[in-house]
Amino acid sequence: MATSICRTLKYFQPITCQNIKCAASLLDVRLVPVLVPIRTKKRFFIPPAVNVKDKTQAEQEVKARAAGMVVRQQYTERPINISCTAGIFDPYVPPEGDARLSTLSKEGLKQRTEQLRQSAASQLSIRKIKDHDPDFSSKAFPELAQQIFVDAHAALTQFNKEKLHSLVTERCYPEMVRGNRYKTLRWGFIESLEPPRVVHTRCPDMISKGNLYGQVTVRMHSRQTLAVYDRFGRLMMGDEDEPRDVLEYLVLERHLVNPYGCWRLHGKIVPAWAPPKDPVVKTVMIPGPMLKPGDEFETLNYQVPKPKAVQWYK
């Protein structure tokens, strides 16, 4: 069994040299440290210390520091992304009953006229965006937005990471991908029921004035199919053959000051009045209340807490 060898530094002892010719070179050598092998046993596995007097981490640290061990400065750094913002600023609040009322009825017409008159802030931010990006037009942009949406979800089903990163911002990427690593997604975009349109724009500037990001909200009403299969190929949610009508408010973002920036999907706004999603195909246990020794669960009339209907962002 070959024992592994540790190497340590060792300075040459002054040796009586017969050869006077290399005396000068020896002198040089004496100044240079040379590695000399020293034999030790190679430890593959260092067991945890048992029956140590000071068990807590703090006491052990104090002892080690007193003995002279120095711990290197720990840099607690987190990577920062400057190519996208962390959220949706001044979000769009979708009006209640959107896409429920037909456009021909009185209420529908009123809603349409309200929507057509975009607020002043949106117009201002559109003008700011056009300053930095002359190709932007609120007529042509929604088509582009829909194309980005379709491409991003197609890349998600194939899990093409590079393409997904180019179509979706860094804030949106983990929300799209979380939990899907070992699942199979089957998504299909069948058709668009209404032409998409821009409903809201904002131009927040982050940290320093002038560092502009443009956020545009696009309203999309379309027909899609989704089926989620788990690791073993069993259907978890949805149906591949059943198309559903989906009303979505997409937020796209672009770093305007960056000349190489591009419009990418930043998030989705889920309104407070959105219908609840379908339940999953399996039964789930919800933790119940803590029972006292004399109580019975049936007599308690425990109501499962329902979540509040609040607008949230995906």
Place this chain on the structure above:
Amino acid sequence: MAASAVTWAGLASIGRACGHIRSRLLGSSSTLSQVSCLHTSPELNCKHWERKNLTVYPPQNKDEPRRPAEIHHCRRQIKYSKDKMWYLAKLLRGMTIDQALTQLEFNDKKGAKIIKEVILEAQDMAVKNHNVEYKSNLYIAESFSGKGKYLKHIRYHGRGMCGIMDKVHCHYFVKLVEGVPPIVEQKTGFDQAKEYVEQLRNRTIIHSL
């Protein structure tokens, strides 16, 4: 700067993607091994037990029977002997998970407590990560122990003799499968003898009258 912030994460994720692709291939080969009933010895299984949880099967059609979920879990470097652990592992093979947990709770061995923790962890993982519906609907398909890395000390004998004392460690592996455990036919000695006699009677004598 954003690109450089993403590089290491990107590399790690590409590495994971390669594992993902490899695991898809592994998934297909594991179905092959099920079909051909290959016998794989524990030494061949031990190293990549955790990776077996990463295989992704393609979506099933509606007419196919539902594939049972399989969860692999292990604990490494347990301070116990692999031979002593074997007795517990052999006890649990083929039991339902509830039955296994009750047996381990009332077993006096040191390894029983450790195996119980491992099985409870695996059950928790199954419900949370692997889309198992009912946590009692699992049974132990495979359970075995393997040798861990040993520490060596000197054991002093009389007359100046010495020996190497091994501080033994073991690994414990368990595979939980969703569903009802398969019923193993119990063959008695009498059945085996009857089969043997039938085999003898079915022999044909060639080149005879």
